[in-house]
Amino acid sequence: MNPFKVKKIGNPEKWLINAAASIGLDFAGLTHEMTNHFRNHVIKRHGQGILAINEKDFDEIPKIVKAPDLAIIGTIREGALINAYAKMETGATYIYFEEVLDSNRNKALRGRTFFKIIKPLDMENFERIVAMNGITDLTKAKKIAAGGHPGGEA
Numbered sequence: 363m364n365p366f367k368v369k370k371i372g373n374p375e376k377w378l379i380n381a382a383a384s385i386g387l388d389f390a391g392l393t394h395e396m397t398n399h400f401r402n403h404v405i406k407r408h409g410q411g412i413l414a415i416n417e418k419d420f421d422e423i424p425k426i427v428k429a430p431d432l433a434i435i436g437t438i439r440e441g442a443l444i445n446a447y448a449k450m451e452t453g454a455t456y457i458y459f460e461e462v463l464d465s466n467r468n469k470a471l472r473g474r475t476f477f478k479i480i481k482p483l484d485m486e487n488f489e490r491i492v493a494m495n496g497i498t499d500l501t502k503a504k505k506i507a508a509g510g511h512p513g514g515e516a
Contacts, residue, residue, distance in 0.1 A: 366397060366398065366399065367397060367398040368395050368396075368397050368470075368472075369395060369396050369397070370393050370394070370395050371393070371394035371395055371396060371423055371424050371427065371473075372393065372394050372424055372427070372428070373392075373393055373394070374389045374390075374392060374393075374394065374427075374471065375427070375428055375429075377506075377508075378427070378433075378435065378445075381433070381435045381504045381506055382435055382436065382504070384504055385435065385436050385502055385503070385504045387435075387436055387443075387462070388464075389462070389471065391469055392462070392463075392464065392469050392470055392471050393469070393470055393471065394423075394424075394427050394460065394470070394471045394473075395470045395471070395472050395473070396420070396423065396472065396473035397472065397473065400472070400473040400474065400475075400476075401420065403475065404420075404473075404475060404476045404477070405417075407475070407477075408475070408476065408477040408478075412480075413454055413477075413478040413479065413480060414478075415476060415477060415478060419456070419476070419478070420476075422449070422451075422456055423458060423473070423476065425449065426447050426449040426456055426458045427447055427458070427460070427471075429449075429508075430447035430448055430449050430506075430508070431448055431449055431450045431483075431507070431508065432447070432448040432483060432485055432488045432505075432506065432507050432508075433445065433446065433447050433448070433504075433505075433506040433508075434446045434488065434489065434492050434500065434503050434504070434505050434506075435503060435504040435505075435506070436462075436502060436503045436504055437492060437498050437499060437500050437503045438498065438499040438502075439494070439497060439498040439499075440497065442461050442462075442474075443461065443462040444459055444460070444461055444462070444474065444492075444498070445459070445460050445462065445471060446458070446459050446488070446491075446492045447459075447460075448483050448488050450482045450483065453480070454478040454479070454480065455478065455479050455480075455481065455482055455483055456476070456477075456478055457476070457477050457478070457479065457491060458473070458475075458476045459473075459474040459475045459476070459492075460472055460473050460474055461474045479491075484507075485505060485507045489505070
């Protein structure tokens with residue numbers, strides 16, 4: 363069994379810190395990160411088929427969290443605080459979810475899942491993906507549609 367390893371992706375951008383603050387969350391002291399368990403999950407669950415995630419796709423995550431086309435910040439899924447991002451590229455849209463961890467032991471925005479779909483998204487369809495048939499609460503979430511320039515309102 364592999365020991366648990368963490369890779370820091372970077373600090374949250376100002377647009378994300380401000381979006382979180384607008385709904386009462388403080389992301390200023392957190393960092394984006396991914397773990398080997400996250401990578402293994404993604405490759406196992408989303409590493410097959412026409413739009414399979416491969417090792418090269420993980421290099422896109424820093425770009426996705428820095429300047430997503432769509433973001434939903436502060437959703438609640440199965441008791442966990444989640445951020446979701448979408449980045450549209452030619453031929454595929456990346457969808458990245460991270461969990462907000464803010465405890466004495468963990469202060470991170472940690473990768474939870476990552477996959478690709480074929481079609482571009484608008485906010486309504488992105489919300490459907492994030493809501494996952496009603497298991498995710500979006501009522502207090504901040505929705506951002508920015509066309510690659512975060513900070514715009516949905």
